[in-house]
Amino acid sequence: MTSSILTVGRLARRFGLSRSTLLYYDSIGLLRPSSRSRSNYRHYSEEDGERLAQVCRLRSAGVPLADIRRILESRGGGVAAVLERRLAELNREMSRLRGQQEVIVRLLKRPSLRRRVRALDRQQWVALLRAAGLDEDGMQAWHREFERLSPEAHQDFLESLGIPAAEIGRIRTWSRRRATGGGATGPPRLPARS
Amino acid sequence: MTSSILTVGRLARRFGLSRSTLLYYDSIGLLRPSSRSRSNYRHYSEEDGERLAQVCRLRSAGVPLADIRRILESRGGGVAAVLERRLAELNREMSRLRGQQEVIVRLLKRPSLRRRVRALDRQQWVALLRAAGLDEDGMQAWHREFERLSPEAHQDFLESLGIPAAEIGRIRTWSRRRATGGGATGPPRLPARS
DNA sequence: CTTTACCCGACTACGGCTTCACAGTTTACG
DNA sequence: CGTAAACTGTGAAGCCGTAGTCGGGTAAAG
Known part of the structure; x- marks a missing residue:
């Protein structure tokens, strides 16, 4: 077996945490060792280790300790809700x-x-994409894919270029229309200063 | 005039801050009122107001109070350095x-x-550029142009994708070499998980 | 037995505030 | 002019999650 009973320091090292972190988890009741030695040392069982593993998973997603505690207490009930929040x-x-x-x-x-x-501005980005060999159609495809992949990120990206909200709206609107067959549909795309 | 002498509460409202924030700024010496009334009320001059405006500007960029204090004390000396950090x-x-x-x-x-x-991660960016019609050579050209246009922004962009420092170094190094004639030079470029 | 390498609990520090408690001051209204 | 509300003052404690420090006890290796 993999040395199933551990003391704080060992458990901490095993999980890449500091000893004081585990002491803190104990003090707030998030992870109490399931037993103590005669000399009052914390003894963590394998089950405790699994509990800690779950704690670490959620922590690495940035979930606050209080929420983690609620999840563990309700035996994994509302995990999805917490994660979406x-x-x-x-x-x-x-x-x-x-x-x-x-x-x-x-x-x-x-x-x-x-x-x-x-940071780059609008003209520079356009120049960049052109230098890489993109033409108007390529850029349109790029926007469409961006919008499909992550509308939020697309919005943020356009904002970061300092493009006014109204135009962002226009760009995203035609990015959502599916590929234009004929071609005479495109309002001014990214191209500099309209 | 625009009521040039203000008490804490008024100044706070004017800047959309809470009274306690200003009290805190006073307590840490970031913004002390230039005078006090007979009954010991804080009196902020117009100059104090301008100082506070500068504090707010920097705070809205997330600059820590300690750095703001240094900037104000050195009369705006190292602002650029602090902002880039x-x-x-x-x-x-x-x-x-x-x-x-x-x-x-x-x-x-x-x-x-x-x-x-x-936000997009590395794979998604690559997918995006591919969808727009870029091939390996196009991406290489893209990096070269990026590096030429603004090395700093290139660095920041790669960092923002979560690419490890070592690999960023490699990418930028070959981005600085001029266009490869033969072609057998490219180490793994942006492509996912190399 | 001595030397390490642990362990214990309790404490402090970090940033940027907020909140509290309690007392004095100013202002608005009647 | 009186009074109540809305201000003002001070100081201290609390929040988050973790790192680290203290003095002193304990376990295991040599």
Whole structure:
């Protein structure tokens, strides 16, 4: 067997955690060792280890300890709900961070700070895709695929290029229409300054 | 004038902050009112207000208070450096969150959820460019142009995909070599999981 | 027996606030 | 002018999840 009874330090090492983390989990009742030695050492059973594995899985998804506890107490009842809530939270968080990026880019663009701006603007992106060999049709295909793959990310990307909301709406709308047969449908695509 | 002397509550409302936030800023010496009334009320001058405006700008970029304090004390000396550091931090943070998203999607085992995620990972970007009609050579050209146009942005972009530093280095190195005539030079490019 | 390498519980620190409790001050209304 | 509401002041504690530190006890190897 794989040494089924472990002390804190060992268990911590096995899971790549620090000892104090396990002490904390014990103190808040998230993971109590199922027994103690005569000298009061924590003894974690294999079952405890599995419980900890579940804790780590959820933690690596960023689920707060309080939620993890609820899940474990209800024997895995509302996992999916919690994870979906967390997913929504992550989306919000990423929007927030992207907003901060934009603020920084704006601040850095102020002439007094010019230096090299670390983000590309619209014309540059277009130039990039063209240099790689994309033509108008290719770019349209690119938008369509982007929209299909992740509408949210498409929106964020267009925003990050500083494209006004109205035009983003237009771009995304025709990105959702399926491939144009004839061709005379395309309103100005990404191409610079319309 | 626009009522140039303000008390805490008023200033807070004017900037959309809470009173306690300003009290906190005072307590840590980030923004002390330039005077006090006879009954010891804080009086913020217009100059104080401008200082606070600068604080808010930087805070909205997520710059930590300690850094803001340093910037204000050095009269705006190293703003650009701090902002670029923050930008790098944001990239790391977003990679982390993307990682959490992936964990969740895996746990839920429902790829349909992927579309609700706000960011693309490496495989998805590759798929996107392929769908637009790019082949290996096109992607290589794309990297070369990216590197030429803005090395910093190229670096940030690759980081934002969660690609390990070592591989970013490799990609950028061969992006700097000029167009390969023969062709047998390309180490694994963007392509997924090499 | 001595030396390591553990273990114990209780504590502190981090950031950026918020909330609380309690007392004094100013302002609005009648 | 009186009074009540809405302000103001201070200081302390709490939040999140984790890392780390303390003095002192215990286990196992040599």
